[in-house]
Amino acid sequence: MLQDQQYLRIPGPTPIPPSVQRAMAQPMIGHRGNETSDLLRSIKPRLKKVFGTDQDVMIITGSGTSGLEAAVVNAVKPLGEVLVIVTGAFGARFVQICEAYGIRVHMYEVEWGQAFNPHEIQEYLRKFPEVSAVFATYCETSTGVMNPIHELASAVKEVSDALIIVDGVSCVGGVETKMDEWGIDIMVTGSQKAFMLPAGLMFIAVSERAWEVVYSNPNRGFYLDLSKYRKDLEKDTTPFTPALSLLFGLDQALELMDTEGLENVYGRHTLMKEMVREAFRALEIPLLTNDEDASDTVTAVQPEDFDAEEFRKVIKKEFGLSVAGGQERLKGKIFRIGHMGYCSPADILQTLGMMEIGLIKAGKNIELGQGVAAAQRIYLEKGENDR
Ligand SMILES: *Cc1c(COP(=O)(O)O)cnc(C)c1O
Numbered sequence: 402m403l404q405d406q407q408y409l410r411i412p413g414p415t416p417i418p419p420s421v422q423r424a425m426a427q428p429m430i431g432h433r434g435n436e437t438s439d440l441l442r443s444i445k446p447r448l449k450k451v452f453g454t455d456q457d458v459m460i461i462t463g464s465g466t467s468g469l470e471a472a473v474v475n476a477v478k479p480l481g482e483v484l485v486i487v488t489g490a491f492g493a494r495f496v497q498i499c500e501a502y503g504i505r506v507h508m509y510e511v512e513w514g515q516a517f518n519p520h521e522i523q524e525y526l527r528k529f530p531e532v533s534a535v536f537a538t539y540c541e542t543s544t545g546v547m548n549p550i551h552e553l554a555s556a557v558k559e560v561s562d563a564l565i566i567v568d569g570v571s572c573v574g575g576v577e578t579k580m581d582e583w584g585i586d587i588m589v590t591g592s593q594k595a596f597m598l599p600a601g602l603m604f605i606a607v608s609e610r611a612w613e614v615v616y617s618n619p620n621r622g623f624y625l626d627l628s629k630y631r632k633d634l635e636k637d638t639t640p641f642t643p644a645l646s647l648l649f650g651l652d653q654a655l656e657l658m659d660t661e662g663l664e665n666v667y668g669r670h671t672l673m674k675e676m677v678r679e680a681f682r683a684l685e686i687p688l689l690t691n692d693e694d695a696s697d698t699v700t701a702v703q704p705e706d707f708d709a710e711e712f713r714k715v716i717k718k719e720f721g722l723s724v725a726g727g728q729e730r731l732k733g734k735i736f737r738i739g740h741m742g743y744c745s746p747a748d749i750l751q752t753l754g755m756m757e758i759g760l761i762k763a764g765k766n767i768e769l770g771q772g773v774a775a776a777q778r779i780y781l782e783k784g785e786n787d788r
Contacts (some may be wrong), residue, residue: 408722410752412542412571412699412739413594417650421597421743424653425646432645438637440648445634447655448604450663452588453579458606459630460651462644465570465591466494468603471625472566472587473498475607475615477534484509484526484563485536486517490543490728491568495536507532513731514701516548516694519556526561533614534564534586540572543728545701545737546694547572554584564611570594572698573604574658575670575741586611592647595670595698597654597742601647607631670697672784673740676749676776683775684760684767689735698741701731707765709736716759722752746780 409416417425430436441460448458461467473495477483480503485495487510499506509525511517517537526532535557539550554565564586569578573588575595580588585608592602607615607627615627629640658666674697681688681702689701704712709726710733716722727735740749753773760767 402721406721408720408748408752408755410739410744410748411723411725412737412741413591414600415594415597415739415742415744417599418597418654418657418743420657421650421653425599425650427646427649430645432639432642437643437645437648440645440652441634441637441639444648444652444655445637447659449606451574451578451655451658452604452606453577453583454581454588454606454608456581456606456608457631457634458604459627459634460639460643460648461603461605461625461630462601462641462647463603464593464600465568465589465603466498467625468570468589468591468605469495469568470498471603471605471627472536472589473502473504474620474622474625475618475627476564476566476587476611477502477504478618479503479620481505481533482529482531483507483534483536484522484529484532486522486538486548487511488515488517488538488544488546488548489513489541491541491570492536492538493729495538495568499536514544514546514689514694516546519549519552522553523556523560526557526563530561532561532563534566535561536566537568539567539569539578540576540696540698542571542699542737543731544689545696545699546690547576547696547698550585551579551583558584564614572696572741575666575698577667580606581608592651595741596651597657598647598650601644602651667697668785669745670741672746672780673697673744673749674700675783676746676779677738677740677753679775679779680753680772684757684772686760686765689731699737699739701727701735701737703735704765707760707763709733712736712759712763712765715762716755719759719762720755722755722759724756746784750776750780
């Protein structure tokens with residue numbers, strides 16, 4: 402096998418485009434000079450468009466989880482009471498973070514593999530008038546579910562003033578996000594998923610309503626105190642040394658998204674989802690989620706008559722193809738294909754071809770080519786070739 406060849410089809414980290422890689426190799430600059438301010442000025446408006454907000458999107462060094470923690474520590478006062486909607490492992494992480502800060506958590510859990518229903522959340526919330534924030538996951542990476550985030554705020558607002566706080570780590574940048582229009586108060590994402598960058602940056606935006614809560618919170622911590630980042634970003638600077646190499650990369654990644662056009666980026670992700678799902682349907686291998694709940698960025702497959710872990714081992718060894726396994730209660734029961742960021746329909750066709758061989762080697766009886774052909778038909782029907 403070619404030693405440098407890796408096919409990374411996990412739901413983050415994702416492959417890095419060559420031009421982003423090159424941008425990150427630029428010589429270091431001073432973080433208090435004009436060059437850094439110019440860089441932030443170039444990034445700011447484009448990041449806002451991706452989030453669908455008029456608020457400045459803060460860029461903080463840390464993995465996605467630091468963004469979840471920032472949301473908790475800034476927007477929930479000590480001893481506060483919150484509702485966390487849990488649709489999988491990442492919803493559960495919000496519970497853990499809140500509990501680490503001594504916050505009282507009401508957990509609304511749905512069966513893993515399904516999306517939440519905003520009306521059921523609304524009913525549940527009526528019972529807890531003291532809840533000051535509702536936490537939700539946009540794409541639940543552990544199950545491949547995309548939750549109806551666009552409908553959450555309007556449902557919650559009928560019964561509560563609670564802030565709406567969303568983990569968008571595994572999809573913002575790959576799917577439509579209209580933070581302001583949908584009434585989201587805090588949106589968090591990270592660099593290593595749909596943004597086509599290495600891990601190391603988190604992005605977080607805060608609504609005007611949520612800023613009021615943040616400023617009235619006596620205990621915002623230190624490094625993750627968002628008021629510091631907001632104040633400095635207004636002057637195109639940062640409170641602490643930024644991860645400059647990642648900012649060079651971010652500038653270029655946003656350039657790529659802009660050139661493709663955000664609508665086309667989103668369309669590409671939807672197309673890849675449909676190709677993957679149709680392929681597994683043709684191969685008669687069950688998917689974990691139904692079509693309505695399925696994410697555009699990650700697909701979970703639930704084998705019945707072959708071993709998911711054996712299959713993953715085979716494709717890694719044969720081709721250097723990585724897909725993710727299941728997490729926690731789904732460990733060993735599913736495998737998950739990441740199709741986000743620097744990933745195209747062409748990559749999906751190749752991935753499916755490799756996976757069919759892996760299926761046979763893992764003992765699953767399939768007819769070669771059926772999955773690939775199904776994906777090709779979707780492409781011919783819905784794909785747009787405008788290169
Ligand atoms: C990847 C991911 C995170 C953050 O994980 P880090 O390892 O801290 O970057 C958070 N939420 C979701 C939904 C994710 O997919």
